[in-house]
Amino acid sequence: MDMQSLSGKPDGRLPRYQQLRDDLVRRIAEGEWSPEKAIATEAELSQFYNVSTGTLRKAIDLLVADGVLTRTQGKGTFVRRPRFDSSLFRFFRFKSVDGKPVRPTAKVLRREVVKPNETIRSTLQMKATEKTLHLSRVRMIEGEAVLSEEIWLPRSRFEGLATLPLGDFEDLLYPLYERLCRQIVASATEILNVEKATEADAALLRIEVGSPVILVQRVASDFAGTPIEWRTTRGAAEAFQYQVDIR
Amino acid sequence: MDMQSLSGKPDGRLPRYQQLRDDLVRRIAEGEWSPEKAIATEAELSQFYNVSTGTLRKAIDLLVADGVLTRTQGKGTFVRRPRFDSSLFRFFRFKSVDGKPVRPTAKVLRREVVKPNETIRSTLQMKATEKTLHLSRVRMIEGEAVLSEEIWLPRSRFEGLATLPLGDFEDLLYPLYERLCRQIVASATEILNVEKATEADAALLRIEVGSPVILVQRVASDFAGTPIEWRTTRGAAEAFQYQVDIR
DNA sequence: AAGTGGTCTAGACCACTAT
DNA sequence: TAGTGGTCTAGACCACTTG
Structure with a gap:
């Protein structure tokens, strides 16, 4: 097979290893x-x-660096599920009574089919007429609410969640997306802001009105790069500490 | 020259490209x-x-990925000065009256030679008897204070700054470190926390007491990985927005 | 033992920069 | 035109995993 025939646009001027990477991404x-x-x-x-093995390996190296693939000597090269290691949520330092770090449980409070606002509609690249599935969720440590989440999903892709009893939602949503709706989250972008707690925030998170609250807005996408989820999460800033390395 | 003789420890079991990278880092x-x-x-x-060019290039690829080197076709391979692109400070969205983004100016308010507290002393890997140079600095946009900074430097490495008139300090300190003290910052680590504004913060930054303040703590190191600067910076959280990508 | 990725060679030719 | 990094080849052998 000739490289020129692999993609819609020939991209004949791009290096072969980049063309290779693009075609591997397409196949994934x-x-x-x-x-x-x-x-x-x-x-x-x-x-x-x-192509020679060297050229092929260079293409795969790029995808490994991007986090799309992982290689294991003797076993093979695998499509990698994102592990959200770099998610801002990892930097909420929740601790239980005994001091050990724990993963919060989750409870869906409300589900509705709504027309999205213009920001959400355009971010999710939806048509003007299409509606969203909106979930309100609270995440808890030992019964105490620590994060409040609002989630919007394009209705057409997530029919499988429209009828699921609220009690059947699990702590982690992405496995549910994959199992019930065949939607795989492959990447995401998160934006952090600091707000002052509203009265609603304060009541839910048991903090003072006006005290610092972390707001994280996330857009999650599939392997094709199409956005499939918009999510906002709020939590007390007191529990938050973030680290970055500079070179 | 034989690879085995390049480093103190033979590391004969490491791949040659890793030994190569280590030796290049040492020479830098x-x-x-x-x-x-x-x-x-x-x-x-x-x-x-x-070694063959392929192996050498793999070593250099690692250093390029680490941000230590950059390559330019036709020109050569260069030692890279960190550009602090990923610094958390980039995410303070300061704007001047006309809305354009600007870089704050800086003024050193105080300089003193002090015994560091234990946290700073151990982070900077200093002996128990050694003292630090402590700078208090304010950063301003159009005359308005937007960031307050406290900086600690090991005295022995920074003698050149001990006698410099306060008015001669420039907006950027790292070029000064390099010129007057031959200390080159090659990397840094930053940690972000959110605090409530103290009365001192509030007066300086002209915000309300108790409103959210971003605290960034930075440890900067030279090419050998030795920490040479400890810095804390505080600014109004309102002006702060941070983004991260997940794979 | 067979199959996988990991390392490495010893070059070739191309694209770009400087002189 | 000479010198640099950028791309690519056509393999070889090694280390690890699995049957």
């Missing part, structure tokens, strides 16, 4: 390889694309 | 190549280390 986005599944071997791929 | 840390200066060419280095 189209579902040819699924998360946790091995993709074709180096030998197969280099033969298929008619 | 020892000042053989300076920021903005080209290092030896690929041909010279691969001959010197007796």
Whole structure:
């Protein structure tokens, strides 16, 4: 197979390893390889694309650096599920009574089908007529509310969640998206702001009105880069500490 | 030259490209190549280390990914000065009256030689008897204070700053460190917390007592990885917005 | 033992920069 | 035109995993 024929646009001027990467991403986005599944071997791929192993490995190196693939010697190369290691939520330092870090549980308080506001509609690249599934959720440590979340999903992709009894929602939503709606979150962008607690925030999170609150807005996308979830989360800033390394 | 003889510990079991990277870092840390200066060419280095160009390039690729080097086709490979692109300060959205983003000016309010507290002393890896140079600084936009900074430096490395008239301090300190003290900042770590404004914060930043304040604590290090500066910065959280990408 | 990715070679030719 | 990094080849051998 010739490289020129791989993509819609020839991109003949791009290096072959970049064309290779783009085509591998396309095949992942189209579902040819699924998360946790091995993709074709180096030998197969280099033969298929008619490039040397060095060139093929350079393409795969890029995808590994991007977090799309992982390689394990002796086993194979795998499509990687994002682990949200860099999510801002990791920097809420929740501790239980005994001081050990714990993962909050979750409870869905409300679900409704609504017309999204213009910000959400355009971010999710939805048509003007399409509606969203809106979830209100609270996350708790030992019964105490620590985070309040609002989630908007394009209705058409998430029919499977429209009828699920609220009690059947699990602590983690993304496995649910995958199982019931075949929507796989492959990446996300988060934006952090600091606000003053409103009365509603204060009542839920048991903090003072006006005290600092962290607001995280997240847009999550699938492997094709299409946004599929908009989410806002609020929590007491007191529990928050973030670290960054500079080079 | 044989690879085994390059480092104190043979590290014979590490791949050659990692040994190569370590030795290149050592040569940079020892000042053989300076920021903005080209290092030896690929041909010279691969001959010197007796490895193929592919292996040498893999070592250099690692350093480029780490932000230590940059390569420019046709020109050479250069030691990179950190540009603090990922610094949390970039996420204070200061705007002047006309709305354009601006870089704050700086004024040193106080300089003193003090015994550091235990946290600072151990972070800067200083002996129990050694003292620090402590600077109090305010950063301003159009005359209005927007950030307040406290800086601690190991006295022995920064003698050159001890006698400089306060008015001669420039807006950017790191070029000053380099010129007057031959201390080059090669990397840094920053930690973000949110606090409530104290009365001192409130008076300086012209915000309400108790309103949210961003606290950034930075430890800056040289190419050898030795910490050379401890800094805390406070600013109104209102002006702060941070973004992170997840894969 | 067979198959996978990990490391490494010894070059070639191309694109870009400086002189 | 000479010198630099950028791309790419066509393999080899090694280390690890699995049957």
